[in-house]
Amino acid sequence: MEENNPISKLIEHYSSWSRLKKAVAWILKLKGRLLLLSQRKKTLAKTDPGSDLTPPKFPKEQQMDQFKATYGADRLSMEDINEAEKSIILFEQRQHFKQELTLLETGKAVKRESSICKLNPVVDDHGILRVGGWISKMAMPMELKNPIILPKDYYISKLILRHIHQQVSHSERSHMLSKLQQRFWLPCANSSARKIIRSCVFCRRLQAKVGEQKMSGLPEDRVSPDLPPFTHVGIDYFGPIEVKRGHARVKRWGVIFTCLVSRAIHLEVASYLDTDSCINALRRFICRRGPITSIRTDNRTNFVGAEKELREALKGLDHDRIQNALLKDGVK
Structure with a gap:
């Protein structure tokens, strides 16, 4: 991952998968509204060149309310969150599996030297890299048939594992991996899940050794076996x-x-x-x-x-x- 990439810095700024998705969702929503506003200005400039395109000024206490009313940014929908998740995963895959995605998008097979060659990877309609296989026509959700491939030991993979660990109420590793494989495929997920559990403060408190009271010496009449x-x-x-x-x-x-x-x-x-x-x-x-x-x-x-x-x-x-x-x- 490029260290000077602003998107990478944005991702590493958040320590929660949910907060990261919300932040990206707000950015994408603002981006869409600004593009729409830009198109309207261009259209208005062509149809009415003499019109004033300067937005009206409002008092400071009304600026946020007017912004929400104009751009529709008062709340996030589930579609916005899902779109943000796809954008984050697509960015990470472009960073780590750039060569594999280029080959698959041009109709070529992945090289044998690739770390995901054995997964028979495929690209879905959104450009996301998924696990392939012979059950693609089975009547079941896409996430189960073709889970999303995550890069190993990347920050985004740690965020997702940590989020799933909290979703399963800090359960054992097998439960955590079962929940993960319903949507994602992470190489060496067992060791990665073990690291997440080992670094979890809440789990360390639950698994901490209980303090034991030190016994005093037994009296003489308790230790006379002869x-x-x-x-x-x-x-x-x-x-x-x-x-x-x-x-x-x-x-x-x-x-x-x-x-x-x-x-x-x-x-x-x-x-x-x-x-x-x-x-x-x-x-x-x-x-x-x-x-x-x-x-x-x-x-x-x-x-x-x-x-x-x-x-x-x-x-x-x-x-x-x-x-x-x-x-x-x-x-x-």
Whole structure:
């Protein structure tokens, strides 16, 4: 691409495909209106040579409104946007595939040394280079049968890829390429799409590694694999669980003992939330699993479904009595 070309500078000025098309559409629309005005002046000069061709002057606040009313430049239509897109693509193809377009327009075949020779390129009615093939007579849109050929690693190709990447809501590369191939054919599109995704700030934020909290060192009773299981245990309650006793339903609680090293568990049943039931559960556990050295437990209401009951029950526990019972067995 020529660096001093004003059209190339205009294209590189925009970082959005949509904004570029709108800018070119306004320029083309103004160009058409000015050509029409020039023709009218020439016609009027021939028919009425003595007429005043100087446009009337308006106050500054009315100049823009009068300009829009005179040239019809108040809004852009979809036809204007499509025409601008064709003009941009045609300009880029003339810059990159100038030799191929010249050969095809004169009815000659593309040289084998060309990078698009294998695509069997053809030129449509607007002079745009498209991919050829044996499905040209199939009843389907022109964009699908003969996609537009884009030059590799050109700025316009990057703008289109970036626009499609935003259209597919920053989806993965395969979705992006599927959307691209519905209208365009870009050589090495896979690597180009990967570059676009890698440079996308929004995608980098989504794919960023989540911060992890650094764990502190484990206490000694958690890293003693040489000791027997349940030497150091954690204890907690769960419940209440309704069970049938005769014709009545009563509440029972589960007591879970967890080995702090191997994470093995042992379950016991507590008939009530009192001191005696707690001591009895501990004694049954020690009788079945052997002596224990330490117990870790929280003194909070971690009992599922009975928070109010447990708050009142914890007040009635005789902690001194439980501690004395544990000290007899050498439990911390």
